[in-house]
Every structure is written in structure tokens, then in C-alpha cells.
Amino acid sequence: MDYYLQLLVSGLVIGSIYSLVALGFVIIYKATKVVNFAQGELVMVGAYICFSLTVQAKLPFLAAFFLTLAFSFILGIAIERLILRPMIGEPIISVIMVTIGLSSVLKSLVQLFWGTQIQVFPPVLPQEPVMIAGLPVAPVYLAAFALSIILFLIFSAFFKYSRLGIAMRATAFDQQAAASMGIGIKNIFALSWCIAAMVSSIGGVILGNINGINAQLGHLGLKVFPAVILGGLDSLLGAALGGLIIGVLENVCDGAAKEFLGLGGFKDVAAFLFLVIILMIKPYGLFGAREIERV
Amino acid sequence: MHGQCGLFFRTYAGEAQLFPGRFLKISMLLFFAALCLAPWAMNKYLVSILCLINISVIGAVSLNLLTGSCGQISLGHGAFFGVGAYSAAYLANLGLPFLLVLPGAGAITALTGMVFGLPSLRLKGIYLAIATLAAQLILEYVFLHWDAVTGGSGGMALDPPSIFGFAFDSDLKMFYLTLAVAVLCVLAVRNVMRTRLGRAFVAIRDYHLSAEIVGVDLFAYKLRAFGLSSFLAGVGGALWGSYTMYITPEQFGIGLSVSYLAMIIIGGLGSVIGGVFGAVFITILPELLNFIAQHAGAAFTDLSGALLAMKEGVFGLVLVLFLIFEPEGLANRWRLVKSYWKLYPFAH
Numbered sequence: 355m356d357y358y359l360q361l362l363v364s365g366l367v368i369g370s371i372y373s374l375v376a377l378g379f380v381i382i383y384k385a386t387k388v389v390n391f392a393q394g395e396l397v398m399v400g401a402y403i404c405f406s407l408t409v410q411a412k413l414p415f416l417a418a419f420f421l422t423l424a425f426s427f428i429l430g431i432a433i434e435r436l437i438l439r440p441m442i443g444e445p446i447i448s449v450i451m452v453t454i455g456l457s458s459v460l461k462s463l464v465q466l467f468w469g470t471q472i473q474v475f476p477p478v479l480p481q482e483p484v485m486i487a488g489l490p491v492a493p494v495y496l497a498a499f500a501l502s503i504i505l506f507l508i509f510s511a512f513f514k515y516s517r518l519g520i521a522m523r524a525t526a527f528d529q530q531a532a533a534s535m536g537i538g539i540k541n542i543f544a545l546s547w548c549i550a551a552m553v554s555s556i557g558g559v560i561l562g563n564i565n566g567i568n569a570q571l572g573h574l575g576l577k578v579f580p581a582v583i584l585g586g587l588d589s590l591l592g593a594a595l596g597g598l599i600i601g602v603l604e605n606v607c608d609g610a611a612k613e614f615l616g617l618g619g620f621k622d623v624a625a626f627l628f629l630v631i632i633l634m635i636k637p638y639g640l641f642g643a644r645e646i647e648r649v
Numbered sequence: 650m651h652g653q654c655g656l657f658f659r660t661y662a663g664e665a666q667l668f669p670g671r672f673l674k675i676s677m678l679l680f681f682a683a684l685c686l687a688p689w690a691m692n693k694y695l696v697s698i699l700c701l702i703n704i705s706v707i708g709a710v711s712l713n714l715l716t717g718s719c720g721q722i723s724l725g726h727g728a729f730f731g732v733g734a735y736s737a738a739y740l741a742n743l744g745l746p747f748l749l750v751l752p753g754a755g756a757i758t759a760l761t762g763m764v765f766g767l768p769s770l771r772l773k774g775i776y777l778a779i780a781t782l783a784a785q786l787i788l789e790y791v792f793l794h795w796d797a798v799t800g801g802s803g804g805m806a807l808d809p810p811s812i813f814g815f816a817f818d819s820d821l822k823m824f825y826l827t828l829a830v831a832v833l834c835v836l837a838v839r840n841v842m843r844t845r846l847g848r849a850f851v852a853i854r855d856y857h858l859s860a861e862i863v864g865v866d867l868f869a870y871k872l873r874a875f876g877l878s879s880f881l882a883g884v885g886g887a888l889w890g891s892y893t894m895y896i897t898p899e900q901f902g903i904g905l906s907v908s909y910l911a912m913i914i915i916g917g918l919g920s921v922i923g924g925v926f927g928a929v930f931i932t933i934l935p936e937l938l939n940f941i942a943q944h945a946g947a948a949f950t951d952l953s954g955a956l957l958a959m960k961e962g963v964f965g966l967v968l969v970l971f972l973i974f975e976p977e978g979l980a981n982r983w984r985l986v987k988s989y990w991k992l993y994p995f996a997h
Contacts, residue, residue: 389775440973446774447722448972451914454907455968462962576786576903579779587775623790626783633768633780 357613359489361605367495367564369601370502374557375574376581376593377509378550384526384588385546388438388449392457393554394575399460400426400555401562401571402468405475415478419559426555430548438547439540457572465569474566498560505553506594513590522546526588577604580625584632586642595640600625665843667836681832688824696820698936703827704889705928707834709912710921711881714838716910717919718847719874720854721769725781726909728788729879731901733758733886738805738896739798747810747891751830754887755880761788762879769871773857785903792898804897807890823892830888834881839921841877850874854919911964915971917980926979934967935960 379393403425407418437456441449483490513519524532525542533539561571581600585592604624611620638644658664668674688696712726723729737754745753765784772780792799799805809818810826817826841847849870852860861867890896908931916927938960975982 389778437969437973444972444976445918446778447716447910447918448914448976450722450775450778451910452969452972454910455965455972458907458961458965459969462959462965466959466962576782579782583776583779617794619790619794623787626786629783630768630780630787633772633776633783637771637776 356489358606358609361609362602363489363491363495365602365605366598367498367601368605369598370499371557371561371574371597372577372581372601373594373597374502374505374560375554376578376585376597377506377590378553378557379578379582380585380588380590380593381509381522381546381553382550383582384590385522386438386543387526388441389446389453390550391450391453391575392433392460393550393578394572395457395460395464396426396429396551396554397558397561397574398464398567398569398571399429399558400551401558401567402464402473403555404559405473405562405567406468408476409473415476422555422559423552426551427548430551431544433551434544434547438543457575461569461572468569470569472566472568473562475562478563492564494560494563498564501556501560502594505556506590509549509553510590518545577625580629580632583629583639586639588643589639589641592639592641600628603628667839667843684828685825688821693820696824698932700820700824700827700892702929702932703824703831704885704892705909705912705932706831706925707885707888708882708909709916709928709931710835710838710924711878711885712909713913713916713919713921713924714841714850714881715874715878717913717917717924718842718854719850719871721766721871721874722774722778723781723875723878724778724903724906724910725765725784725788726878726882727901727903727905727907728785728792729758729762729882730886730889730905730909731792731896731898732761732788732879733883734890734896734901735792735799735805735886736883737887737890738807741807741810741891742805747812750810751884751887755883758883758886759876759880762882763872763876766872766875766879769875770868782903785906789898789902792901799898802898804895805890807894807896809894810891817891827888827892830884834884835921835925838881842921846870846873851919908964911968913978914968915978917978920978920980922983923978923980926983930979931964934964938963 375393375397378396379390382388382390400422404418404422407413407421408415411418413421433456437452438449441452478494483492484496485491513523521532521537522542522545524535524537525539529539532542557574558567558571561567561574577600578597581596582593583596584599585594585596604621607624608621611617611624632639656664663669668677688699691699708726708730712723715721715723715726733754736757737750740750740753741747765781768780769777793802795801809816809823811817817823842850849860849865852863852865853867853870853874857867886901893900912927912931913924914927915930916925917923971978
């Protein structure tokens with residue numbers, strides 16, 4: 355039983371990072387209807403920038419963290435201006451492919467600058483585990499979990515109460531109506547990419563603190579899909595819950611498959627098997643907006 | 650060469666001709682004659698690239714039938730290709746002759762493709778893309794872990810194919826085999842596109858509700874698109890397996906699916922000739938980068954290493970640039986060039 359509790363806890367931690375990345379994905383999808391296959395690479399770039407600033411430029415961790423956020427902000431603007439803006443009005447497949455192209459460009463840039471070996475962050479938090487319900491949990495795990503809940507609350511409040519957040523929701527709901535009410539659609543698009551890049555880089559920094567970073571980090575981006583499909587592509591709450599559920603599910607399934615079936619590496623495929631099942635029975639997810647069409 | 654300033658078809662059959670006009674027939678004949686003779690003047694390396702191009706043409710044209718013509722985005726084509734390669738290896742190791750292995754591998758892949766095409770009844774656009782992404786990852790897992798059939802991470806070995814005792818055991822012989830199959834596949838797809846089936850695919854792509862209203866059974870035709878496209882992918886995969894003679898799971902990863910999608914985007918969505926152009930372009934691109942890296946390496950040693958690291962990045966960059974500046978693909982550029990020379994020197 356302890357074994358499964360341990361799996362549950364580590365699933366929640368990895369799930370909270372999925373939630374962060376999924377949050378970025380949903381923010382972009384909500385505002386611009388772009389499906390971003392480069393989300394994992396945004397995580398990776400954020401992690402590497404923070405790594406560079408702390409280890410190679412020897413800045414204190416907090417300063418490096420905020421500089422990373424600033425960099426991600428600019429990266430978000432640049433991506434939107436240079437790559438996504440010309441794609442407005444193109445078919446879905448072209449938009450998907452442009453983000454896939456972007457992901458391989460980002461990946462190879464990271465390899466060019468930092469190489470392919472694993473880099474380890476210097477420890478920021480104390481190493482001694484804290485006991486929770488009789489289980490040892492590393493403080494960094496707790497920080498990861500807490501940070502993602504805080505960010506989720508901040509963004510929920512942002513979308514609910516701030517002018518800008520409401521403008522973003524209006525744009526997502528109906529671009530033409532939003533534009534005629536005086537909302538600058540282009541700025542909203544740029545802003546949503548900025549926010550997504552920033553949230554992802556936070557995820558990257560946390561992940562770097564837990565596992566270290568390497569050029570394979572971008573694969574995380576694929577895990578976002580089960581999470582967002584489960585939650586519904588356009589729901590923040592759905593993304594947060596979906597990430598957690600997928601994190602726990604894949605860890606527990608992996609453990610069970612290892613124990614009962616003797617299958618290794620089931621982790622990578624469990625989430626996607628689950629994804630297919632959700633798509634068959636509930637295509638718009640737990641909280642997604644339903645499209646209705648009749649002939 | 651003389652062209653007509655308009656369409657003067659008197660019969661439907663005339664309009665549906667694959668090669669209208671004598672000029673086109675003669676030039677196609679000359680092109681294929683040149684293509685058949687070319688390998689004799691090339692070294693082994695260039696012939697092997699030609700083989701790879703032939704195989705990629707099959708994959709790209711089959712994906713273009715599904716994604717370009719029928720509008721069903723598939724991120725799992727690389728895995729379907731892999732299913733073809735693995736079934737070919739399994740059937741060949743059972744001792745079946747190659748002429749049965751090739752359609753057999755196609756049939757198994759078609760079944761797999763149709764199973765993963767089932768969600769297409771309810772899912773569209775991005776949801777379908779994600780479902781096929783799941784298919785890709787699940788199939789990859791199966792390749793890696795179904796040890797009894799696929800050999801797991803160790804992979805599988807194949808003998809070179811032989812037809813009636815004639816073994817295709819060199820690049821040159823494989824070139825003719827792959828060329829013949831590729832030409833058959835391209836002709837098959839061109840023919841499908843001018844039948845009821847092909848028109849139904851295009852109708853579904855253009856607007857699914859209208860298609861249903863005019864009497865196209867959406868589910869049946871989407872399933873046929875998946876089946877047909879996967880059949881051809883399976884044939885391509887079987888050829889790939891017989892050509893490389895050794896298959897491992899990582900050959901059929903998501904990267905392969907992405908590069909097939911890149912081929913049809915760069916070539917031109919929904920156009921058969923576009924699939925061919927894209928396959929040629931994407932297959933030659935890495936070889937070209939290798940060539941540049943080798944020759945630039947003599948002058949700047951740092952640069953060649955960087956160029957090799959950037960191979961994937963260059964691929965992504967080319968893809969992005971094509972999407973931004975040439976969204977209609979090479980097929981459209983080809984059409985523009987042709988019409989320019991048709992009107993030359995009185996273009997206006």
C-alpha cells in the first residue's frame with residue numbers, strides 16, 4: 355500500500371507540472387484557437403535559460419528566476435509576431451505544422467547552445483524530506499505543488515476580475531464582437547503567447563530543480579494532450595485537474611503494470627490509452643465547451 | 650508544343666484523362682526513360698537516395714490522400730508505415746513469397762489504420778489529430794514491447810525480396826522494384842481521385858455537413874480513406890523494411906510522422922504531384938545538409954559540427970518558412986511555372 359501512496363504523491367507532483375504546462379496550452383487555445391505543439395519546448399527553453407543564469411552567470415536564484423520570466427515574455431511576443439501572425443486564417447493542419455516546425459527549431463537551438471547531456475540545478479530548497487501522512491516528501495515537491503496551485507488561482511482571478519483577462523475571454527468567445535468593442539485582438543494574441551511562455555518556463559524551472567534538465571524535456575509537451583483533452587481544451591480548471599489526474603494515473607498504472615504484468619515503460623503510453631477512451635466517450639472533456647451541429 | 654486556350658472537352662472521359670495531350674504523354678515517357686537509365690550513371694550512394702525517394706513518395710502520396718484530399722489530419726502515419734514494415738518482416742519470416750508479403754503487409758496495415766480511424770466518426774480537426782497522435786505512441790509501444798512478434802528493442806531482420814527466384818539484393822535492383830511500386834501507387838491514387846470515392850473525399854474535406862447532405866456517408870468514406878491510405882503506407886513500409894533489411898522501433902517514431910506531414914505541406918496539400926515533390930524535397934534536404942557540412946567543414950571546422958546539430962532545426966525552419974511564404978506548396982509553384990512558359994513571351 356505504501357508503494358501506491360508513494361506513486362500517488364509523485365504522480366501529484368509530476369501532475370502539477372503537467373497542469374502548469376497545460377495551463378499555458380489552454381491560455382493559447384482559448385484566446386487564439388491555436389494548438390501549440392511547441393509547449394514542451396517552451397518549458398525546455400525556460401529551464402535552460404534559468405540554468406544558464408544561475409550556474410553559468412552565477413546570479414542568485416530569485417534574480418535568475420525573474421530574468422527567465424522576462425525572457426519568456428519576449429520569446430512569447432517574438433513567436434507570435436514572427437510565426438503565428440502570418441498563419442491567421444490558414445487551415446488547422448498548417449497551424450499545427452507551424453508549431454511543430456517551431457518546436458524542432460527551438461529544440462535544435464537548445465542543443466546547439468547547451469549540448470545534449472543532463473544539466474543539474476544547484477539545490478535551492480533544503481534537501482531533508484518532510485514527513486506527510488507518514489511518507490517522506492522532498493520540500494521541492496511540495497514547493498512545486500504549492501506553486502502550481504498558486505499560479506492556477508492567480509490566473510483564475512486574472513481571467514475573472516482583471517480588465518485584460520476579461521478582454522482575453524471576450525476575444526476567445528467571439529473575435530469580431532470583441533474587436534468591435536474596442537479590444538485590440540492582436541495584442542491579446544501576443545499577450546496569450548507571453549503568458550503561456552512564462553507559465554511554461556516556471557514549469558521548466560521546477561522540473562529542473564527536481565530532475566535536472568536535458569534536451570529530451572520537450573517530450574513533456576506531448577503529455578499535455580491527455581491532460582487538456584481530459585479537462586476540455588478551453589477550460590482552465592479542466593487543465594489544472596486534468597494535469598493532476600493524468601500525472602497520478604500514469605504513475606499508478608505504471609506501477610501496477612510493473613507489478614502485475616511485468617511490463618516496463620508503461621508510463622508513456624498509459625496516458626494516451628486513457629486519452630483514446632476519453633475521446634470515444636466524452637470528446638469535449640470534463641469542462642470543455644460543447645460544439646453542437648445538426649444536419 | 651501547342652496548347653489550347655480553354656477547355657474543349659466533349660466527353661466526361663476526355664475531361665477525366667490522366668494524361669491529356671500528346672505533349673504530356675511524350676514528356677512523361679521521356680522522363681521515365683531518363684529515370685530508368687539514370688542509376689547506371691550514378692554511384693551507389695546516389696542510387697540509395699533514389700530508392701529512399703521512391704519509398705517516401707509512396708508514404709507521402711498515401712498521407713496526402715488522407716490528410717490533403719479527405720481532410721483527416723493524421724499524426725500517426727509513421728507508425729502505420731512501421732506496421733507495414735513489421736508485418737512484412739513477420740510474413741516474410743513465415744516463408745511467404747514477396748508477392749504475397751507486399752499486399753499482405755498492406756492489408757494488415759489497412760486494418761490497423763481503420764481501427765484507429767474509428768474515432769474519426771465523432772472527432773474532427775484538432776481532436777482527430779490528437780487521437781492519431783495517441784495511435785502513434787500506442788503503436789510505438791507495441792513495436793517495442795510485443796517481443797514475440799516484433800523482436801522488441803532488438804528489432805527484426807529481413808532477407809532481400811525475391812520474385813520468382815530473382816533476388817533484389819543490390820541498390821540498383823531495389824531501385825527498379827521501388828520505382829515500379831511507387832509508380833503503381835501514384836497511379837492508383839490518381840485514379841481513385843477521379844472516381845466517386847475521390848470526389849466524396851474532397852467533399853468531406855471541403856465541408857462535412859454539405860457532403861452528408863448530398864448523400865456521402867461520412868463514416869463509411871472516412872473509414873475508407875483511412876483504410877486506403879494505411880494500405881499504401883503499409884506497402885511503403887514493407888518496401889522500406891525489405892530495403893533496409895533491418896527494422897527497429899525507433900525508425901517509426903513521431904519524427905517520421907512529422908516528416909511525412911512536412912512532405913505533403915511542402916509539396917502541396919491535396920495534390921498527388923505535390924506529394925511526389927514534397928517527398929523528393931524532404932528526402933534530399935538532409936543529404937544536402939550533409940554535403941554542405943562536409944565541404945564547409947574543410948574551411949570552418951566549427952561550422953560543420955554546428956550544421957549537423959542544426960539538421961533538425963533546419964528542417965523545422967524550412968517547414969515554417971514554407972508555411973508562411975508558400976502555403977500552397979511546390980505543386981502550386983510548378984503550376985505557376987508551367988503557365989508562365991505556356992504564355993511565354995506574351996505573359997501579362
